[in-house]
Amino acid sequence: MSCDPHAGRLLSVLAAAIPPGGRILELGTGVGLGLAWIVAGLDERADVAVHSVEMDTAAAGVSATADWPAWVTLHVGDALQLLPTLGQFDLIFADAQGGKTEGLDLTLAALAPGGQLLVDDMFEQPDNPVHRAVWPAIQAVRQRLLGDPSLMVAELDYGTGMVLCTRRSSALGTRPPA
Numbered sequence: 001m002s003c004d005p006h007a008g009r010l011l012s013v014l015a016a017a018i019p020p021g022g023r024i025l026e027l028g029t030g031v032g033l034g035l036a037w038i039v040a041g042l043d044e045r046a047d048v049a050v051h052s053v054e055m056d057t058a059a060a061g062v063s064a065t066a067d068w069p070a071w072v073t074l075h076v077g078d079a080l081q082l083l084p085t086l087g088q089f090d091l092i093f094a095d096a097q098g099g100k101t102e103g104l105d106l107t108l109a110a111l112a113p114g115g116q117l118l119v120d121d122m123f124e125q126p127d128n129p130v131h132r133a134v135w136p137a138i139q140a141v142r143q144r145l146l147g148d149p150s151l152m153v154a155e156l157d158y159g160t161g162m163v164l165c166t167r168r169s170s171a172l173g174t175r176p177p178a
Contacts, residue, residue, distance in 0.1 A: 003034030003095060006159025007120040011093055014116055015041030015048075018090050022048045025089040025110065027079045028096025029054035032063035038093070039069060046071055051086055053079045055098060080106060088112040094119045101137035104144055108151075113169045119145065123161030 003011070015024060015038045026034055029052040042048055046069065053075045054060040060076040068074070075082055079098030083106040090112055094100040099107040100119055111117050122142055124135055145153050145163050156162040 002030055003037060004120060004159045007093075007095075007118070007162060008034060008037035010118065010156075010158070010162065010164075011037040012041030014091050014118065015039075016043070018042070018048050020047050022090040023087065023112075024048060024050045024091045024093075025086065026050070026052040026093045026095065027083075027099035027107065028094070029063045029074060030056075030059050030095075032066050032068075034093060034095055035063065035068070035072070036066070039072065049073070051075060051089075053077065053082055053096075053099075055079065055096070079103065083107065083110055086110060088115070090115045092117045095121075097134065101134055101141055104141055108148070108167075111165075111167045113167055115167050117145075117151075117163075117165040117167075119163045119165075121160045122155070122163055125160070 011034060018024060024038055026038060029035055035052050038050055048071060050072045055078055057076060064074055079096060080103040083099060089110055092107060092111055094107055119141060122138060126132060142163060145151060145165055150168050151165040152168060153163060153165045156164055
């Protein structure tokens with residue numbers, strides 16, 4: 001599945017707000033649609049490093065044929081193995097099973113203080129057999145994010161359903177009343 005246009009527009013907005021020298025990570029490059037939204041949001045900026053991880057070699061091959069700016073790095077491999085080696089990021093788009101429904105703790109560990117995490121496909125999609133199969137894991141992701149005191153979390157009733165999180169600068173933080 002490609003990046004939903006709603007998620008793509010939000011990615012562009014979030015990418016445009018990345019501080020100078022910032023870093024962005026996309027988990028699940030696919031054929032590069034989400035990555036294109038990120039690059040569009042950054043416009044001509046060359047001060048942001050963008051990393052995108054794709055496990056499927058065929059999809060990664062399609063994405064690699066695009067004319068990406070020099071500050072974009074494509075990684076082909078398992079996100080769960082790569083995440084601990086990539087450092088911390090100011091924006092992470094978790095759009096693949098690896099790093100979202102599996103290894104969410106690795107993704108959260110890669111989120112810098114003040115960094116934002118966008119997770120999409122959070123609405124139930126009963127007509128989609130792939131999504132239906134992972135629905136219990138999606139619900140667990142939602143609960144994990146909503147219950148994490150180190151995150152400020154907003155559920156967005158937008159597109160395929162999204163959760164947007166910001167890592168608090170203080171690891172402990174406090175949660176506002178529900």
